[in-house]
Amino acid sequence: MRPVSHTRRRIYFLIFSVAFVLLIPIVTLVASGYRLQGFKLVATGGMALYNIPEDAEVYMNYKPVKFGLLSRSFLLQNIAPGDYFIVVAKAGHWSWAKHLTVGEKRVSTASILLLPQSPKLTLIPEYEIEQRLSERIDFPFFNSTTTEKKVSSKYRDALDLFDPALNKKVLLAKAGTSTELTVQKTKDNVYLWKEGDKLYAGWEGTKNNAPFFFCNEKSCATTQVVFERGDITSYDFFPGRNDVALVLTSEGLYAVEIDMRTEQNLQPLYTAKGIDFRVDEEQLYIKEGNRLFEIEL
Amino acid sequence: MEYRDSEYYRVSKATDLTGRDRFLYRLLEIFPGTLSWLTIIGTITLSYFLPWGAAIFIIVFDLYWLVKTLYLSVYLRQNWKRLKHHMALDWGAMLKNLKYDHLIHMVILPFYKEDKEVIEKSIESLISASYDRKRIVIVLAGEERAGEEMRKIAEEVKEKYASVFSQFIITTHPKDVPGEMPGKGSNIAYAAEQARIHILDADKIPYEDVIVSAFDIDTVVYPRYFECVTWHFLTAENPYRSSFQPVPFYNNNIWYSPAFSRVVATSGTFWQMIQQERPERLATFSSHAVSFKTLYEVKYWQKNMVSEDSRIFWNAFVAFDGDYSVVPLSYPVSMDANLAPTFWQTCKNIYKQQRRWGWGVENLPYLMFACIKNKKIPLGKRIRMITVQLEGFWSLATHPLLIFMLGWLPLLLGDREFTTTILSYNLPIITRNLMNFAMIGLILSAIISFSLLPPPPKHIKIHHKFFMILQWILVPFTITVFGALPALDAQTRLMFGKYMGFWVTPKHRK
Numbered sequence: 001m002r003p004v005s006h007t008r009r010r011i012y013f014l015i016f017s018v019a020f021v022l023l024i025p026i027v028t029l030v031a032s033g034y035r036l037q038g039f040k041l042v043a044t045g046g047m048a049l050y051n052i053p054e055d056a057e058v059y060m061n062y063k064p065v066k067f068g069l070l071s072r073s074f075l076l077q078n079i080a081p082g083d084y085f086i087v088v089a090k091a092g093h094w095s096w097a098k099h100l101t102v103g104e105k106r107v108s109t110a111s112i113l114l115l116p117q118s119p120k121l122t123l124i125p126e127y128e129i130e131q132r133l134s135e136r137i138d139f140p141f142f143n144s145t146t147t148e149k150k151v152s153s154k155y156r157d158a159l160d161l162f163d164p165a166l167n168k169k170v171l172l173a174k175a176g177t178s179t180e181l182t183v184q185k186t187k188d189n190v191y192l193w194k195e196g197d198k199l200y201a202g203w204e205g206t207k208n209n210a211p212f213f214f215c216n217e218k219s220c221a222t223t224q225v226v227f228e229r230g231d232i233t234s235y236d237f238f239p240g241r242n243d244v245a246l247v248l249t250s251e252g253l254y255a256v257e258i259d260m261r262t263e264q265n266l267q268p269l270y271t272a273k274g275i276d277f278r279v280d281e282e283q284l285y286i287k288e289g290n291r292l293f294e295i296e297l
Numbered sequence: 298m299e300y301r302d303s304e305y306y307r308v309s310k311a312t313d314l315t316g317r318d319r320f321l322y323r324l325l326e327i328f329p330g331t332l333s334w335l336t337i338i339g340t341i342t343l344s345y346f347l348p349w350g351a352a353i354f355i356i357v358f359d360l361y362w363l364v365k366t367l368y369l370s371v372y373l374r375q376n377w378k379r380l381k382h383h384m385a386l387d388w389g390a391m392l393k394n395l396k397y398d399h400l401i402h403m404v405i406l407p408f409y410k411e412d413k414e415v416i417e418k419s420i421e422s423l424i425s426a427s428y429d430r431k432r433i434v435i436v437l438a439g440e441e442r443a444g445e446e447m448r449k450i451a452e453e454v455k456e457k458y459a460s461v462f463s464q465f466i467i468t469t470h471p472k473d474v475p476g477e478m479p480g481k482g483s484n485i486a487y488a489a490e491q492a493r494i495h496i497l498d499a500d501k502i503p504y505e506d507v508i509v510s511a512f513d514i515d516t517v518v519y520p521r522y523f524e525c526v527t528w529h530f531l532t533a534e535n536p537y538r539s540s541f542q543p544v545p546f547y548n549n550n551i552w553y554s555p556a557f558s559r560v561v562a563t564s565g566t567f568w569q570m571i572q573q574e575r576p577e578r579l580a581t582f583s584s585h586a587v588s589f590k591t592l593y594e595v596k597y598w599q600k601n602m603v604s605e606d607s608r609i610f611w612n613a614f615v616a617f618d619g620d621y622s623v624v625p626l627s628y629p630v631s632m633d634a635n636l637a638p639t640f641w642q643t644c645k646n647i648y649k650q651q652r653r654w655g656w657g658v659e660n661l662p663y664l665m666f667a668c669i670k671n672k673k674i675p676l677g678k679r680i681r682m683i684t685v686q687l688e689g690f691w692s693l694a695t696h697p698l699l700i701f702m703l704g705w706l707p708l709l710l711g712d713r714e715f716t717t718t719i720l721s722y723n724l725p726i727i728t729r730n731l732m733n734f735a736m737i738g739l740i741l742s743a744i745i746s747f748s749l750l751p752p753p754p755k756h757i758k759i760h761h762k763f764f765m766i767l768q769w770i771l772v773p774f775t776i777t778v779f780g781a782l783p784a785l786d787a788q789t790r791l792m793f794g795k796y797m798g799f800w801v802t803p804k805h806r807k
Contacts, residue, residue: 001379003574003625004372016368020361027360028353031727033719046719075722107719208712220713 033105035078045081045102049074049088050111051241056090075107088112094267098259101217109212111243113257115267121286121293128152158285158292161278185235188242190258192226192235199227199235199247201258213243213259227256227266239282239297246277246284253277253286270295300671301595301616308663309478309602310796321669323794325662329687330792333694333785340703341710348711352724355704359731362700366735372574373567377745379627380544380570388524389427395531400432401463401507402523403492403589407438407484408514409801413450415515415633418549420458428523434496434507435465438488442472442479464496474600480799482605485511486597493593505537507589511598511606516584517549517631525628526586533624538617540610541586542579543626544569547634548751552761554634554643556768560775561647562634563746565654573625578685580660581610581623584630603799604657611660614682615667619674631751637803649800651779655787656797658690694784697777704728739769 004012033044052058052074058065061084065076079102089095093114100108130148185192189204190211202223203210210220227235231250238244243258252271257264270277276287286293300306308314311323343351404423408416416437423433435458439451451467459465468488477483489509497504508530510522522543530536547554547562554562572579581587583606595612598605613621635650637643664686668679708721715721743766750765790797 001382001627003379003576003627004375009575012368012371016364020364023360023364024357027727028356031352031356031720031723033723044719046722048722075726077719077723105719106717107722109717210713212717215713 033077043081043104044078045104046075046077046079046107047084047086047100047102048107048109049076049086050109052088052112053090053093053114056088056093056112056114059087059089060084062087086110088114090114092117096265096267097263098265099262103217108217110259110261111213111241111257113238113241113244113255113265113267115255115269115297119269120296121270122296124155124158124285124292124294125152126155126290126292155292158278158294159287161280161285162276162287183234185237187237190237190242192237192245194232194235197228197230197232198225199232199245200224201226201245211243213257216261224258224260226258226260234276236277236279239279239284246279248275248277299616300618300667300673301612303670305666305670306612306616307596307599307601308666309599310659311662311794313601318666322662322666325665326659326794327792328665329658329661329690330785330788332687332691333788334792336691336695337698337703340699341706344703344706345710348707348715349718349720351707352711352715352720355699355707355724356727356731358696358699359704359728362696363731363735366738369571370738370741372571373745374741376544376570376574376627377748379573380629381748383525383626383628384519384521386521388521388528391528392524392531395528397527397531398429398432399506400527400530401434401502402428402432402526403434403436403496403507403509405436405438405485405488405492405509405511406514406516407481407488407512408443408447408451409440410443410447411514413454416450416454417457419512419514419516420454422517422519424458424461425520426518426523427520428527430461431463433462433523434492435459435462436488436492437465437467438484439467439469440472440479440484441469466492466495468492477600478602478799480603480605480801481513482598482602482608482799483600485605486600489589489592489597493589497589504590504593505588508541508586509589509592510584510586511609512584512630513632515549515633519629519631522628522630525626529624529626530586530588535620537588537591538613538621539587539624540581540591540613540621541626542569542573542581542623543584543586543628543630544573545583546629546631546749548631548749549633550636551634551750552753552757554636555640556764557771557775557779558635558643558647559746559765560768560771561651561779563742563749564772564775564780566749567742567745570627573627576623576625577681579623579625580607580686582606584632585609585623587613602659603653603797604659607657607660608663611664611667615664615671615674618671619678619682629749646803647779648783652783652787653797653800655690655693655784656791658784658788658791659796661686661690662791690784690788694781694788697773697781698785700728700732701773701777736772739772742772743769 033046034041035044058074081102081104083099083101085099087095087097093116096112096114098110100110102108127149130150132146132148191202191204193200200223203214207220207222210222214220214222214224226245227247229249233248235245235247238246238255245256245258247254247256250273253269253275254266255269256266270286272288278285284295284297286295308322311319311326314322340351343354406419424430437451437454439447448469455465455467468491470484470487497507508526526541529541533539544566546566551559569582585606591613595616598609599612602608610623635643635647637646665683668674668683705725707724708716711721747765753761
């Protein structure tokens with residue numbers, strides 16, 4: 001049995017070469033966002049939505065769209081350039097909505113925030129009961145159990161978070177216009193600080209590499225006002241996110257997205273007066289009087 | 298003057314030459330590594346300065362890889378069919394109408410410090426082969442450097458087996474011969490010359506009636522090897538302008554080797570199988586056979602370089618002005634897969650072995666230089682040979698890196714202008730999809746490799762067989778770490794004039 005003949009090899013080579021040459025323009029044009037409409041090649045755009053919760057529904061211009069079963073990110077392609085109104089909704093959660101503009105061969109990006117309307121609060125017990133066995137060597141039949149009530153270590157650790165002495169990150173605001181000492185929070189190169197009645201978000205890099213929530217269709221910024229209200233008590237980043245801030249006012253705790261493109265989404269997390277909150281290792285704690293809660297988000 | 302009589306014929310590196318020739322040869326040594334590094338650095342640079350250009354290049358490149366993989370898999374499947382056919386064929390019956398009883402097979406077995414068990418297994422396979430053993434001559438080629446212990450082992454082996462064969466000689470290659478590099482090439486060249494003097498000339502055996510099989514000490518022949526070689530020799534268009542190349546299997550210890558060692562070894566087998574369907578691209582590799590007449594005319598294997606197994610082909614190619622080729626046998630011989638006492642030692646050995654094979658790039662400047670100097674080689678053949686060899690070494694060193702490591706670069710280095718384009722989002726998706734399609738070819742690899750396995754030892758459990766199939770998911774890792782990196786390492790060393798010496802792959806049997 002001889003090797004494949006020269007003629008047959010030339011045929012194989014020709015077939016595969018032609019296939020390669022034909023596929024190049026097809027694959028590169030499709031990858032660049034071009035689509036065939038009739039006999040015309042048109043440039044389309046895309047939309048990337050991140051952090052879509054399971055079972056959430058996505059609407060584009062009031063029409064439902066589908067996305068992958070296993071993906072929490074959603075890339076929609078073949079979108080004609082233009083303005084779109086996106087709504088993401090889930091039963092028992094606050095909805096998220098935004099107007100996004102899709103450009104030719106461009107992807108418009110957004111990150112979804114859907115908070116439960118009734119978040120699950122877990123009370124951290126202040127005390128814990130410890131039982132100890134007292135052994136009597138002389139009369140073993142008279143061994144007894146004693147109970148001791150003591151402050152739980154979990155409560156103590158959580159309470160320590162609210163100790164004013166721990167809030168030591170006192171830095172001047174990046175804007176440099178104010179001499180008022182204020183707390184700065186930082187997460188993944190994004191930082192928050194308050195100046196007067198305004199809560200600012202800043203990006204530590206340049207405009208060229210600023211994340212999408214510092215940019216609109218035309219340009220990017222490295223600082224922007226996120227929230228403006230006279231009664232901002234404290235603030236921090238939402239657990240696990242650097243594009244959402246938690247803001248505490250006299251009326252309660254709110255999550256507000258840093259993305260200032262219309263509409264900026266603001267969702268209540270826990271509305272009550274006189275509360276305080278802390279975020280520690282991606283866990284959110286609420287203090288109401290002497291009671292401490294963990295919030296499951 | 299014939300090229301083989303020129304000062305260029307036995308050149309091993311630039312420093313063997315002087316003046317302009319040395320400068321030219323040095324440039325040619327620098328060229329392959331430069332091409333590879335320019336490709337890698339160029340991709341990185343392009344990803345930074347022109348990310349969309351880099352993204353398009355990477356997509357087109359991945360498409361090329363997919364098409365090439367599918368294209369080569371056609372040949373792989375074809376050779377698999379031919380291999381199975383040849384392994385089942387009664388070669389004895391094929392020889393029935395041919396006169397071959399005048400032919401002698403000379404088997405050269407170079408050894409250094411291998412265990413007696415390794416040597417005996419190879420010789421036992423020669424005994425088991427279906428060929429008149431009285432037409433087989435054994436040359437056990439030892440090294441003086443290996444010491445008296447090795448000499449003793451050689452004598453014991455000879456005493457045990459000499460009576461089986463026509464002749465059985467032991468040669469001891471002297472150490473520290475000026476101008477020689479210690480290694481297989483110098484050893485078997487010495488052994489061949491000793492065999493010529495003490496066997497062929499002594500018994501007045503015509504050189505053209507002797508077929509030399511240059512093996513490794515762990516080479517185990519399949520039963521019909523000698524019949525297969527004989528048939529191909531007798532039916533070749535020009536047997537004295539041909540080498541005869543079997544397919545290297547690495548089955549001696551395949552059931553004991555770790556998964557990535559098996560994948561690396563079998564990948565080498567597959568590459569040889571593919572090339573056997575494209576013989577004009579084939580050069581000799583590892584164990585091969587050639588007429589003694591041809592061997593004598595080209596002055597045996599080179600003694601001053603590492604990759605003597607491929608170099609002998611290029612020596613013959615330039616010596617005969619391009620009128621030389623390889624006849625693919627599509628019949629296997631078996632050798633050891635890399636196996637060491639510990640896992641990490643096995644990893645290191647595989648890397649070193651692959652780097653030594655990658656050092657075959659030293660033949661590229663030799664070929665290019667010879668094609669410049671020897672105008673008698675037809676121009677088309679010169680261009681084709683250089684192109685094939687250059688493309689082979691370049692792709693080995695760069696393609697896995699481009700595909701598996703650099704495909705993400707435009708996303709990392711590109712500015713916002715690029716990262717907000719739909720092209721940047723599609724780059725990882727299309728790259729992943731193209732590679733997934735290409736990986737489907739692994740199914741064929743798994744099927745073929747499983748079909749070529751020897752029967753498992755009794756203690757091997759059923760799940761080991763399952764791992765023999767599952768192991769192919771390691772290909773992206775092995776092709777990069779044990780393919781591209783050692784190849785790039787070798788080319789870089791050549792580029793900087795850090796010439797490598799011969800490294801003997803340790804043989805470890807469980």
